[in-house]
Amino acid sequence: MGIIRGYICSSCNFEKNYFLGIGFSNQKETTLFECSYCNAIKNSTLSSPKCSKCNRKSLNEIMDFTKKLECPRCNRREFNFEIEGSWD
Ligand SMILES: [Zn+2]
Ligand SMILES: [Zn+2]
Numbered sequence: 001m002g003i004i005r006g007y008i009c010s011s012c013n014f015e016k017n018y019f020l021g022i023g024f025s026n027q028k029e030t031t032l033f034e035c036s037y038c039n040a041i042k043n044s045t046l047s048s049p050k051c052s053k054c055n056r057k058s059l060n061e062i063m064d065f066t067k068k069l070e071c072p073r074c075n076r077r078e079f080n081f082e083i084e085g086s087w088d
Pocket of ligand 1: 035036037038039040051052053054055056
């Protein structure tokens with residue numbers, strides 16, 4: 001069973017759900033990464049994926065979900081973890 005982590009921007013109300021963990025038909029675990037260079041957010045099954053925005057291998061796995069991330073729409077650091085659910 002996988003985990004859904006939903007982020008909502010408190011500045012522009014942009015909302016995005018990330019499907020993480022191991023799903024029913026997917027054997028690989030999906031984790032959430034933040035790029036230390038351009039702050040892009042990416043979910044990937046790879047252990048060291050490349051950033052899809054700046055193409056650098058500077059992604060760090062997000063462990064602390066209380067930390068605010070940079071909003072993909074307005075680029076403000078107001079992207080908050082708000083919703084948790086599950087999927088399979
Ligand atoms: Zn990047
Ligand atoms: Zn925003």
